[in-house]
Each structure stands twice: as structure tokens, then as C-alpha cells.
Amino acid sequence: MDDVPTDEIGNLTATFNVPEVSVATDYIVRAVDAEGNEREFSPFAVTEKPTITLSANIGFVGDTIIVTGLHFSANAKCTIWFGTINITSFTTGSDGSFSKSFKVPDVPVGKYKVKAEDEYGKSATADFTVKEFFIEIRPRGHSPYYRGETISFYINSSVPLSITISINDTDGYPFWKDVSWLTIPWNGYYGVRYWDQYEGVMSAYEGLWYIPHDAPLGTWTWVAVVTYGSTTKKFSGTFEVADVPYTTIITKLDELGVSLSEVNATLSGLITDVEGNLKAYIDTSLGPIIASLDEINAKLVSIENGVAEISTAVGDIKVSLDALDLSAINAKLESIEDGIATVSTSIGTVQTTLDDINAKVVSIDGNVATVKTDVGTVKTSVDEVKDLLEGVPPAISGVTTAVWIAVILSLVAAIAAIAAVVVVQRKIAG
Known part of the structure; x- marks a missing residue:
């Protein structure tokens, strides 16, 4: 050690670092002056250097970290610091060891020192890196x-x-x-x-x-x-x-050199999607395909006996008017002439008989009849729908059906009035 001066009465105070010597051994510290006077101090015990280890050296805010300490002072108050933050204090064990946990405080991303120090100044540090959690x-x-x-x-x-x-x-x-x-x-x-x-x-x-x-x-x-x-x-x-777009499927099949017939494409039905669009449901050996009517060149061919026939590029299909979403194809009854109805849709226009679309006369105003059908309602001349007026005789000698209806209604009213008079007379007579 270095020389240390004494004061006027021979006292001295000295600080020294413990050299690299064997631990768990007692050593004698001596002071000798220039004249050879010697003084021995109490035995000095050399112990292990305090150490701490962390359960993880990298983590995130809120993570639980365990600190294990060895070779601190026995039964001493010890404090753990995370950077400059005092995390926790406790008492070490009888052998100077401890194991304590703490949560990583809410600090910015970066590197920090974790330090444990007891009341006698024994301390140890370990590095910890706070990472960004994503x-x-x-x-x-x-x-x-x-x-x-x-x-x-x-x-x-x-x-x-x-x-x-x-x-x-x-x-x-x-x-x-x-x-x-x-x-x-x-x-x-x-x-x-x-x-x-x-x-x-x-x-x-x-x-x-x-x-x-x-x-x-x-x-x-x-x-x-x-x-x-x-x-x-x-x-x-x-x-x-x-749904897989029909055009995507066709393009892929073309790339593979495969036709629809080779995958057993069959038009099995029509469905209405959530947006109210009528779509074709096509079964294939690769699974179903949903296509718009335009994509498969759908055309309305005919309406007979309440059934619509539609031709497409993948086959024909027949659908009852009751099952067909007529609004999805903008079906409209355009006119009735000579007992034949003209029906227009977004996939074509056809002519059909009145019976085929369940036509019924719902009212007559003069010579104008209102006709209701499965595909809509239209007003037309009574002469155009006279076959629908069951029980009404045809025009005779220039008298139209409308006149006959008026005559019949008048007779019905007259008969009812006569019956009412008879009943009243009987009540009076009685």
C-alpha cells in the first residue's frame, strides 16, 4: 500500500483496495512506521464480490424481472434501482443472498443499469435493455x-x-x-x-x-x-x-386450355345476391360458379304456362315465374293486343298468352280494363281481354262487352231492389 502520514500525535486513517487474494480467509492488516513500530489490526475477512443476475436482460415495459443477488452483507437492508428509479427495498438473507422480482417501469426504450446496494455499501449492477413492443x-x-x-x-x-x-x-x-x-x-x-x-x-x-x-x-x-x-x-x-368472378374462371380455364364442357358445367339455378342482382348458379366438377346473367349471355326465350325459359352460354334453364325474381331482371308488362301480352326484361322481350302469365281483369272503367298478371299490371281496351271475362257474352250487333257488363250490373241492381220492396210489403202486411 502507499505510505500514509500520521498526525501530530501519531494517529492515521488509511483507505485501501482489497487485493486479489483467496476468499473466505481472514487476513491480518498491519501498520508499520518509519522507525519500525508495528501495529496489528483485527483480522480482516475477504469475501466474494457481490453479484446480481437478471432473469432476462431484454424486455418490455411491464415485464416481470427476477433479480438474484449473492455475497451481499448478511441480514442487511438492500435497495434495487432501475436507472434512477428506486424499485424496491428488502432485507438480505443470513448468507447475504436474495431473490426479488419487479416489473419494468414505464420508461422510454433504451439501455438501463439495474443496481442492488446494501446498507454497508456493497453493490452490484447488471444491464437491461427496454425494447419496443409491437x-x-x-x-x-x-x-x-x-x-x-x-x-x-x-x-x-x-x-x-x-x-x-x-x-x-x-x-x-x-x-x-x-x-x-x-x-x-x-x-x-x-x-x-x-x-x-x-x-x-x-x-x-x-x-x-x-x-x-x-x-x-x-x-x-x-x-x-x-x-x-x-x-x-x-x-x-x-x-x-x-363469389369467384366468372370472367376470372373463364380466363383461367382458357389458360389451361380447358372448356366449360370439360368441367361438366351445368346451369342448375338462379339466385338473387344480397344486392338484389340475379345470378346464375353453375355446377362444375371443380365446384360451383356464380355468374351474372350478362356474363353468360342469358336471353329470355319464352314464357309458357307460368314458366320462363332462359338460354345461356352454359345451357338452358326453366324457372317458374313464382320462383323467378322478376324485379331483378326488370320484368315489365308492356302491352296486351289481341289477347297476346308483350313482356320486356333486361334479358330480352317475349310475347306470350294471357293464360301463361295468369292474367286477370281486376277492374273496368268504361271501355278500359285493368289487367293484373305475374309480370305486372297494365291498362288496356276491354276488347283486348274479352276472353278473360267469363260469363260475359261477346258483342252482338255492334254492342260492346262493356255495354253488356253495364246492362247486367243494372239488372242485378234492379232485381235486388224488387226483392227489397217485396220484403218490406210482407212486413207491413204482417
């Missing part, structure tokens, strides 16, 4: 998704997470949920197999979810529940499910 969850790919396609989720996170995802259809009913999501490793990705809610089996696709051909169209919702340590966060969003 997570991104969203369906991968495009929106809308088409029936028959697969969907997967993109998940990017700064930490390993436990995630569960549920999906509800347009009516809010659970359509799919996962059975067991794996924890995503740091800077890694896992493909996760999905549970098919309808089929009741694990999906054959790993990391992909199959949208059935009969999936409801419209806006679907998804909810992801993320758990990290004791923290739980919820994320949600939507995606659209739509």
Missing part, C-alpha cells in the same frame, strides 16, 4: 377472398407469443376456431393447421384456412387474442368473402 396480425393476401380459396394470417411480433384466433361469418356465427396455436418463436414463423368448424377435422392445409364453396357472402370478422406473460391483448378485423 405485433401485427392480419389476413394475408387480398380482399375479397373467393369461395374455394384459402386464407392464412400474417403475424409479426417482437416477442414469442401465444395466440388464438376465431372467425365469425356474416351472421356472427362461429365458422372456425383454432384448436391449439403454437407459440411463435423469436424471429421465426410457424405454419399452423386450422380446425375446420364444419368438417370437424384438422385442415389438410398447414397455415391455410379453406373457405368452403357454400360460405356466406359478405363481411366476415376475426378476433385474435394475444398473450405475452401476464399481458393479454385483443386484435380484430374484417375481410370480405365473394
Whole structure:
């Protein structure tokens, strides 16, 4: 050690660093002056240097960190600091050790010193880095998704997470949920197999979810529940499910050199979508196709016996007027001439008999009859619909049907009046 001067009466105060010597051993400290006078002090015990270790050296605000300390003063008051923040105080064990936990305080992202110091000045430090917490969850790919396609989720996170995802259809009913999501490793990705809610089996696709051909169209919702340590966060969003555009299918088939007939395309029916548009439902060996009537060149061919026949590029179909959404094809009864009705629609105009469209005369005003049919109502001359007037004789010697009707109604009224007089007379006579 360096020389230390004494005061006028021979006293001294000295500070020294403990040299690198064996620990758990007592040493004698001696002071010797220039004249050879020697003084021994009490035995000096050399112990291990205090140390602390952290359960994690990188984390996020709110994370729980465990501090383990060794070789501090026994049964001493000890304080833990996070940077300049006093985190907690406690008493060390009889052997100078301790294990305490704390939550990372709300501090900016960066590097910090965690320090433990006891009441006798023994201390130790460890480094800790506060990271920014981020997570991104969203369906991968495009929106809308088409029936028959697969969907997967993109998940990017700064930490390993436990995630569960549920999906509800347009009516809010659970359509799919996962059975067991794996924890995503740091800077890694896992493909996760999905549970098919309808089929009741694990999906054959790993990391992909199959949208059935009969999936409801419209806006679907998804909810992801993320758990990290004791923290739980919820994320949600939507995606659209739509029919595969007919033109997309045709283009793809053309690229493959395959015709509709080769995939057994059959027009099986007409449906009205949520926007009120009439669509063709086409069955194929690859699954159903939904197409607009324009896309398949639909034409109204005829209306007979209450049934409309429609020709298309993928075949003909017959649909009863009751089942056909006439408003979706803008059906309108244009006119009636010589007992023949002209009906216009957005897919063509046809002529048909009055019986074929269930025509009925609902009123007559002079020589004008109001006729109601399955495809609309129109006013026309009584002469044009005289076949609908059952029990009314045809015009004779220039007298029109309207005149006959007026005559008959007058006779009915006269008979009723006579009957009323007879009843009154009988009551008076009685």
C-alpha cells in the first residue's frame, strides 16, 4: 500500500483496495512506521464480490424481472434501482443472498443499469435493455377472398407469443376456431393447421384456412387474442368473402386450355345476391360458379304456362315465374293486343298468352280494363281481354262487352231492389 502520514500525535486513517487474494480467509492488516513500530489490526475477512443476475436482460415495459443477488452483507437492508428509479427495498438473507422480482417501469426504450446496494455499501449492477413492443396480425393476401380459396394470417411480433384466433361469418356465427396455436418463436414463423368448424377435422392445409364453396357472402370478422406473460391483448378485423368472378374462371380455364364442357358445367339455378342482382348458379366438377346473367349471355326465350325459359352460354334453364325474381331482371308488362301480352326484361322481350302469365281483369272503367298478371299490371281496351271475362257474352250487333257488363250490373241492381220492396210489403202486411 502507499505510505500514509500520521498526525501530530501519531494517529492515521488509511483507505485501501482489497487485493486479489483467496476468499473466505481472514487476513491480518498491519501498520508499520518509519522507525519500525508495528501495529496489528483485527483480522480482516475477504469475501466474494457481490453479484446480481437478471432473469432476462431484454424486455418490455411491464415485464416481470427476477433479480438474484449473492455475497451481499448478511441480514442487511438492500435497495434495487432501475436507472434512477428506486424499485424496491428488502432485507438480505443470513448468507447475504436474495431473490426479488419487479416489473419494468414505464420508461422510454433504451439501455438501463439495474443496481442492488446494501446498507454497508456493497453493490452490484447488471444491464437491461427496454425494447419496443409491437405485433401485427392480419389476413394475408387480398380482399375479397373467393369461395374455394384459402386464407392464412400474417403475424409479426417482437416477442414469442401465444395466440388464438376465431372467425365469425356474416351472421356472427362461429365458422372456425383454432384448436391449439403454437407459440411463435423469436424471429421465426410457424405454419399452423386450422380446425375446420364444419368438417370437424384438422385442415389438410398447414397455415391455410379453406373457405368452403357454400360460405356466406359478405363481411366476415376475426378476433385474435394475444398473450405475452401476464399481458393479454385483443386484435380484430374484417375481410370480405365473394363469389369467384366468372370472367376470372373463364380466363383461367382458357389458360389451361380447358372448356366449360370439360368441367361438366351445368346451369342448375338462379339466385338473387344480397344486392338484389340475379345470378346464375353453375355446377362444375371443380365446384360451383356464380355468374351474372350478362356474363353468360342469358336471353329470355319464352314464357309458357307460368314458366320462363332462359338460354345461356352454359345451357338452358326453366324457372317458374313464382320462383323467378322478376324485379331483378326488370320484368315489365308492356302491352296486351289481341289477347297476346308483350313482356320486356333486361334479358330480352317475349310475347306470350294471357293464360301463361295468369292474367286477370281486376277492374273496368268504361271501355278500359285493368289487367293484373305475374309480370305486372297494365291498362288496356276491354276488347283486348274479352276472353278473360267469363260469363260475359261477346258483342252482338255492334254492342260492346262493356255495354253488356253495364246492362247486367243494372239488372242485378234492379232485381235486388224488387226483392227489397217485396220484403218490406210482407212486413207491413204482417
